[in-house]
Amino acid sequence: MQTPLLYTFRRCPYAIRARLAVHASGIAVDMHEVDLKSKPPAMLEASPKGTVPVLRLADGRVIDQSLDIMCWALAISDPEGWLDIGAEALAQSDSLIERNDGRFKELLDRYKYPQRVAPPDGSPSPPPASHHRDEAAGILADLDARLSRHEHLVGARMSIADAAIVPFVRQFAMVDPAWFAATPWQALRRWLEGIVASPHFVAVMQKRS
Numbered sequence: 001m002q003t004p005l006l007y008t009f010r011r012c013p014y015a016i017r018a019r020l021a022v023h024a025s026g027i028a029v030d031m032h033e034v035d036l037k038s039k040p041p042a043m044l045e046a047s048p049k050g051t052v053p054v055l056r057l058a059d060g061r062v063i064d065q066s067l068d069i070m071c072w073a074l075a076i077s078d079p080e081g082w083l084d085i086g087a088e089a090l091a092q093s094d095s096l097i098e099r100n101d102g103r104f105k106e107l108l109d110r111y112k113y114p115q116r117v118a119p120p121d122g123s124p125s126p127p128p129a130s131h132h133r134d135e136a137a138g139i140l141a142d143l144d145a146r147l148s149r150h151e152h153l154v155g156a157r158m159s160i161a162d163a164a165i166v167p168f169v170r171q172f173a174m175v176d177p178a179w180f181a182a183t184p185w186q187a188l189r190r191w192l193e194g195i196v197a198s199p200h201f202v203a204v205m206q207k208r209s
Contacts, residue, residue, distance in 0.1 A: 002058040005030045006069075007043045009052045010207065013167030014066040018053040019204035020163040021070035025077040029055070033208045067097065070160060082160045089154040093161035096153060099139065100165045107136035108172050133179070136172065140185060143169070147187035158195075166195045 006022065006029045008015040022029050034040065034052055047054040047064035055063040055072070063069050074083050085093070110117050110132035117126040143165075146153055153161040169192055173180040181189070195201055 003028055003030050004058055005032060005056045007032050007034050007052050007054040009034050009036060012052055013171050015053040016167040017164045018066045018069040020200055021073045023200050023204050024080055024082060025073040027073055027077055031208060085155060085159045092154045093159055096161050097164045100168055104136060104139050105168060107132050108168060111136060112175055140188060144185035144188040147191045170196060
């Protein structure tokens with residue numbers, strides 16, 4: 001049977017979380033690193049939205065949402081039990097991922113690219129990056145509080161919530177590493193550093209020719 005093909009981009013947080021789940025599942029997938037300035041016609045044919053990740057299955061079906069790719073992989077093979085965490089923890093996971101993909105991603109983009117934000121009415125310039133950073137701090141403080149109670153976001157072990165959210169927290173931390181290192185979020189930093197150093201993360205971040 002033909003191996004599924006995953007169109008990806010190394011630094012994209014959506015693509016990173018898809019690769020993490022695929023790697024954890026152990027499913028063989030051909031990875032195609034995309035040049036975002038020259039997207040492959042085959043990828044655009046499969047998914048006209050033109051964003052990664054895009055997974056083309058052997059039977060021709062296409063999955064082009066990162067969470068759907070994660071769930072596809074883990075439904076087939078979940079040796080570490082990323083989905084086997086109980087109904088209550090899964091509900092918490094869904095809520096955390098929804099907040100991450102909504103409000104937190106919005107603030108992350110504004111923090112990284114404050115010049116792209118429209119100025120408020122009556123203001124000659126957009127708010128500074130620190131304004132969006134400080135708004136996002138409440139969400140990160142909540143994650144830190146959770147991680148102070150248990151090693152991962154919804155319990156003692158890694159779950160889909162951790163894999164889905166960690167690429168975005170990593171991206172946030174990289175905007176101003178000195179500021180992030182000076183925050184009181186020791187549990188959050190420990191969690192981030194631990195996952196980034198894990199075999200799964202190291203493997204999926206390898207540069208591909």
